Amino acid sequence: MPLHNRQDGRLLKEKMRTSPVKRVTISFYKYHHITDPQNFRDALYKGLESFDVMGRIYVALEGINAQISVPESQLDNFKTYLYSIHWLDQVRLNIAVQDDGKSFFKLKILVRKKIVADGLDDASFDVTDQGTHVDAKTFNALADDPNTVIVDMRNHYESEVGHFKNAVRPDVDTFREELQVVEDLMKEHKDKQLLMYCTGGIRCEKASAWMKHQGFKNVFQLNGGIIKYAQEVKAEGLENKFIGKNFVFDERLGERISDDIIASCHQCGAPCDDHTNCKNDGCHLLFIQCKSCAEKFNGCCSPECAHVITLPEEAQRELRKGVNKGRQVFRKGRSENIRFNAVDE
CATH class of the missing domain: 3.30.70.100 (Alpha-Beta Plaits)
Known part of the structure; x- marks a missing residue:
């Protein structure tokens, strides 16, 4: 088979x-x-x-x-x-x-070489010496403690549409890049409680062990990530400290955790947190687009791409031929084609 x-x-x-x-x-x-x-x-x-x-x-x-x-x-x-x-x-x-x-x-x-691309040499530290896993109730208690620093271990396009209140949100494109940024940002907070979270928990498994290796003593990670947290606060009647949407890496591109809309359409600036991929097969840029702009640009990120998809399929293939888009995935929400994006915030 x-x-x-x-x-x-x-x-x-x-x-x-x-x-x-x-x-x-x-x-x-x-x-x-x-x-x-x-x-x-x-x-x-x-x-x-x-x-x-x-x-x-x-x-x-x-x-x-x-x-x-x-x-x-x-x-x-x-x-x-x-x-x-x-x-x-x-x-x-x-x-x-x-x-x-x-x-x-x-x-x-x-x-793959790794199940999450982190750029770390696992042989250089104890990857099993992870932070303390906490449930939603404990997470909320730690979040209310003034001696706690909450760190979002996701990328900029994820935290743009939803994040925990008062969280440090590094402006990064990849997890590999974020580890170094977080280490630098947190150097002056080594005496505080470091509370980390991500989508489902996997990035924090490695990140928490790395931060402990770097000398952080009080490291905590949200067990099961945002997904598990949302289920626990609902089931237990707890305060929901997450605002907005949880970005997910599938066709849905997001699941709503609270009714708050904290992001803006990347084309007109209207309140919106709906991600989409540019309909031009030669682009596929991920960006936030409201319904009005989706109609105006036919689901594309720019007038140029909107024009391309009106061409015959053969002409579109010819335009794509030999063009290396590179790691277009890392340009999510960052492009000269979109007016209101994460770079402008």
Whole structure:
């Protein structure tokens, strides 16, 4: 059987959007030494495909990082299969807060050097000496303590649409870059409580160990990240200290945690926190766009891109030929084509 889905992505997206199948969006991760990542990847693909699982999974020597969607009818079977892998038995599954079941349109499992690109030499410090994991109730108590510094361990385009109150939000494009920035920003606060958070917890696992290695004594991390926090405050009737949206790395691009809209449309400046990707296949810039600008620019980031998508497909392909977009992913929310962006704040 083929271990890759080679079907046209546009057709798969349309199939996903029109499918009546109820699906559950789940994320999970686990640091664990995998002897043969490629063999594990192939076996995992066969297992998950049999349950019609869709999503994006990274496998590396150091473990697994997964964001997936599972048919509701197959959820129990999926859990039984996943927990049958001994080192994933009872792994925490983060269930999406706001889910329309349209988060992924195919299964993609990639073997990587690391499950999160952090740029760290893991042999140079104890990656298991992590910060203290805290639940929502303890997080809130620490957040109210004046001796606590809250640090957002996500990128600028994530914190732009939602973050915890009073959090330090580094203006960075990548997690690799953020580790050094946070270390520098926090040097004068080594005597304080360092309270870290991210989307689902995985970035804080490595970051908290790194900060302890750098001499920080009181390091805490939000267990399960923003996703778990939102579920706990709702279930326990706690104060929600997160404002806005939680950015997620799937087709949804965000799940609402509070009703606050703290960001602006990158094209007109109106209150908006809806991310989208430019509809020009030669661009795909991620940016925030309101409904009015989406109509005006036909879902594109600029008049230039809006013009390109009116051209015949063959002409569009010709324009893209030989053009290396580079790491366009790191230009999320930062472009000369958009007027109101994170750089201007």
